[in-house]
Amino acid sequence: MRKMPAIERKYVTPGELIAEGSYKPIGNVIRIKDKFYSTKVGLAEISREGIRVIPLSGPYIPRVDDLVIGKIVDFSAFSWEVDINSCFFAYLSAQNVFGKDFSPDRESLLRKFAIGDLIYAKIIAYDRTRNPLLSVSGPGLGRIPKGEVVKISPAKVPRLIGKKGSMIKTIESATNCKLIIGQNGIVLIMGPPDGVLLATQAIRMVESEAHLAGLTKNIQNFLSKYKEVGS
Amino acid sequence: MKELINEKGLRIDGRRVDELRPLKIEVGVLKNADGSSYIEMGKNKIVVAVYGPKEVHPKHQALPDRSVLRCRYHMAPFSVDVRKPPQPSRREIEISKVIREALEPALILEEYPRTAIDVYLEVLQADGGSRCAGITASAVALADAGISMRDMVVACAAGKVSGQVVIDLNDVEDKEGEADMPIAIMPNLNQVTLLQLDGILTSEEFERAFEMAVNACRTIYEVQRKALMDKYFGKAGEE
Numbered sequence: 066m067r068k069m070p071a072i073e074r075k076y077v078t079p080g081e082l083i084a085e086g087s088y089k090p091i092g093n094v095i096r097i098k099d100k101f102y103s104t105k106v107g108l109a110e111i112s113r114e115g116i117r118v119i120p121l122s123g124p125y126i127p128r129v130d131d132l133v134i135g136k137i138v139d140f141s142a143f144s145w146e147v148d149i150n151s152c153f154f155a156y157l158s159a160q161n162v163f164g165k166d167f168s169p170d171r172e173s174l175l176r177k178f179a180i181g182d183l184i185y186a187k188i189i190a191y192d193r194t195r196n197p198l199l200s201v202s203g204p205g206l207g208r209i210p211k212g213e214v215v216k217i218s219p220a221k222v223p224r225l226i227g228k229k230g231s232m233i234k235t236i237e238s239a240t241n242c243k244l245i246i247g248q249n250g251i252v253l254i255m256g257p258p259d260g261v262l263l264a265t266q267a268i269r270m271v272e273s274e275a276h277l278a279g280l281t282k283n284i285q286n287f288l289s290k291y292k293e294v295g296s
Numbered sequence: 297m298k299e300l301i302n303e304k305g306l307r308i309d310g311r312r313v314d315e316l317r318p319l320k321i322e323v324g325v326l327k328n329a330d331g332s333s334y335i336e337m338g339k340n341k342i343v344v345a346v347y348g349p350k351e352v353h354p355k356h357q358a359l360p361d362r363s364v365l366r367c368r369y370h371m372a373p374f375s376v377d378v379r380k381p382p383q384p385s386r387r388e389i390e391i392s393k394v395i396r397e398a399l400e401p402a403l404i405l406e407e408y409p410r411t412a413i414d415v416y417l418e419v420l421q422a423d424g425g426s427r428c429a430g431i432t433a434s435a436v437a438l439a440d441a442g443i444s445m446r447d448m449v450v451a452c453a454a455g456k457v458s459g460q461v462v463i464d465l466n467d468v469e470d471k472e473g474e475a476d477m478p479i480a481i482m483p484n485l486n487q488v489t490l491l492q493l494d495g496i497l498t499s500e501e502f503e504r505a506f507e508m509a510v511n512a513c514r515t516i517y518e519v520q521r522k523a524l525m526d527k528y529f530g531k532a533g534e535e
Contacts (some may be wrong), residue, residue, distance in 0.1 A: 078524045079439050080402075080447030080484040083393055095404075102484060104404060104444040106528050117527040119527050123442025124330070124349055124408075152411045192394055193409045194360070218444060 073111040077103040089115030125151040125219035125249040127197040134247035137182045142169040145232040150249040155197040213257040219250035224275040239288035240264040301458040312461040323527035327330035331441025333407040337432035339423035344433040346441040363408035367396040371419040398480040398490035424467035451480035452512040454505035483517040
C-alpha cells in the first residue's frame with residue numbers, strides 16, 4: 066500500500082500546481098490528466114480524503130441547510146424577497162410563516178416582517194436553476210430584534226466558527242456576548258456594549274489572520290490581554 | 297523616421313530589445329469592489345475593479361447555465377496627451393471585447409449560473425500596451441474577487457521596431473514601429489487566449505516574437521503571483 070502523507074498545507078493562487086498523482090478532488094481544484102491545479106487563492110490541503118483548497122475570498126454560494134442572516138428588501142402577496150449577501154435573492158414564502166392555509170385576503174405580510182427587518186433563516190431549497198428558498202420555522206429562527214451586525218468575507222466563516230465551534234465559544238465567553246453567525250458572512254453580536262466592541266475587534270482579527278496557524282490561541286491571548294486592561 | 301534603436305542596441309527609453317518596462321501590481325485597492333487591482337507597467341497606470349457574481353440586469357442577458365462576463369475598458373480623458381472624449385470610442389469597445397475574450401477561457405463561469413461578473417478597467421495613464429497591462433491586472437482582480445479560475449491570464453506584447461524583434465512596446469514604438477503583436481496566455485495550462493497582430497512579420501520573426509512574448513508573460517506571471525501572495529498571506533506567504 067502506498068504510504069499516505071499526513072495533511073500537507075500550501076499557499077496557492079489560481080492555476081498553481083498542487084500535486085500530481087491519483088487523489089480525489091474535493092473542492093476548488095481542477096484535474097487535468099493527473100495534475101491538480103488550484104482555482105482560488107487559498108490554502109491547499111492534501112489529506113487522506115483528497116485534495117482541496119480552502120479559499121480566502123469569494124462570494125457566498127447558497128447551500129441547502131445553511132443558516133443565514135438576511136434582510137427583507139421587498140414583498141409580494143405571497144412571499145418576501147430577502148437579501149442574503151449572495152448573487153441571488155432568496156424567497157421566504159408566506160405559507161412558511163402563516164401556515165398552509167395562508168390567504169393574502171386575510172393576512173398582511175407586513176404584520177410579520179417589514180422591509181428592512183433582519184431575519185435568521187434556513188435555506189430549505191436551492192439549485193442552479195432557481196433562487197434559494199428560506200424557512201423561519203425552527204428554534205432560534207425568525208426576526209432578529211436587536212444586536213450589532215458585522216459583515217465578514219463568507220469564505221472566512223468556517224475559521225470564525227473554528228473546530229467544533231471552538232473559536233465562537235472562545236469569543237463568547239471572553240466578551241459575555243452571544244454570537245449568531247450566518248453562513249453568508251453576516252455575524253450578529255448581542256451583549257453589553259463593551260463586550261460587543263471587543264467581540265467586533267476579535268472578529269476582525271480572525272478575518273485578517275484567517276490563513277495563519279494557531280489562530281484560536283492568538284485570539285485567546287488577545288482577549289485575555291484586553292480583559293486585564295479593562296479590569 | 298525617428299531612430300528607435302540606437303547603435304548600442306538600446307531602445308528609445310533605454311531598454312534592451314528583450315527588456316520589460318518596470319512593473320508593479322497591487323491587489324485590493326478599492327474598498328467597495330469585490331475584487332480590485334492596480335497595475336503600473338512603465339507609464340501605463342490602470343485600475344481594475346471586479347463586481348460579482350451578481351444578478352444580471354437587464355434580465356434577458358442572463359444565461360441559464362453560466363455567468364455572463366462583461367468587460368469595460370475605458371480611458372480617462374486625461375490619460376493621453378490630447379484630451380480623449382470620455383464616451384466609449386470604437387477602439388475602446390473593441391478592446392473591451394478582446395479583453396473579455398482573453399479572460400473568458402480562464403474563468404469557470406459554469407459555477408455561477410444566471411449571474412453576471414463585471415470587470416471595469418480604467419486607464420489613468422496610457423503609454424502603449426495598455427490592453428496587455430489591463431488583462432494582466434484583470435486576472436489579478438478576478439482572483440481577488442474569489443472567482444473560480446482554471447488559470448491566471450498574463451499578457452504582453454512583442455513587435456518589430458527598426459527591423460528588430462522587441463518585447464513590451466511603448467507608445468512611440470507602437471506608433472512608429474513596423475509591427476505590434478499583443479498576446480495573452482494561461483501560463484500553467486500553456487494556452488493562448490489572445491493573439492493580435494498589427495503590421496507585417498515574416499514567419500521567422502513571428503516565431504521569435506511569439507517566443508519572446510511568452511517568456512515575458514512568464515516573468516509577469518511571477519509578479520502577479522507575488523502580488524496575490526503578499527495581499528493574502530503577507531509575510532507567511534514568502535516562505
